[in-house]
Amino acid sequence: MLIQALTPSSKSPLLALAKRIADAGCNLSESRVSTIGTEISLMLLASGAWDALAKLETALTKLARDESLRLVHYRTGPRENSSHLLPYLVEVVAADRPGIVARIVEFFTQHEISVEQLNSTRYQAMQTGAEMFQAQFTIGVPAEIHIAALRDDFLELCDGLNLDAIMDPVKF
Structure with missing residues (x-):
């Protein structure tokens, strides 16, 4: 339940x-x-x-x-077996502005990648006082997707949006 x-x-x-x-x-x-x-x-x-x-x-x-x-x-049922999904952690930091989460989720949806967890927050940079945005996504990447190509496409998107991002496998 x-x-x-x-x-x-x-x-x-x-x-x-x-x-x-x-x-x-x-x-x-x-x-x-x-x-x-x-x-x-x-x-x-x-x-x-x-x-x-x-x-x-x-x-x-x-x-x-x-x-x-x-x-x-x-009441809910048991979760489907997702052993074909590879867990990856995506971290994004940027100057805060509307639409960042929507654009990232849109990218993952277009690539048929599930967002398993998402945590995001806004904060004020200690050094400059700038309004900042930070998010952590745990995603499930289908095993048949070429990881290097996906990472390149994702980082290209982030560069175009002026986001600092990393995409690494979950190691635990």
Whole structure:
């Protein structure tokens, strides 16, 4: 079961959700927790027997009555085998401006490359005070794609957009 929760960061539901998952007899298989702005976002994957998942659904429905918590949950299936995808890490740094993420994601989509994870932020450069943008993408590159050609095309795109970027295999 996939559970997504959004709430003000001062009221993190992580403990309450973890307890309800355990109390229902389910296992917390995966989790992602991020503070974005003044909000906290949780994405949790719970697994268990059908009756344990039903018990968890009931507990989550009760928890969702809290007005400060936005909670969505639904049953999902196992992830497809993606052993034909090679994991690569892409890092981009640039002067901040609109459309950087959209253009990079468009490039990957055109090449049928999946974006597995994305983290991005804006910050002020310590030395100059310039507004900067930084992003890390974990992508899944189909094994049949020629990596050197892909890297050349990607870096050419980044040069055209005045982005500093690297694309390296994930080493763990």
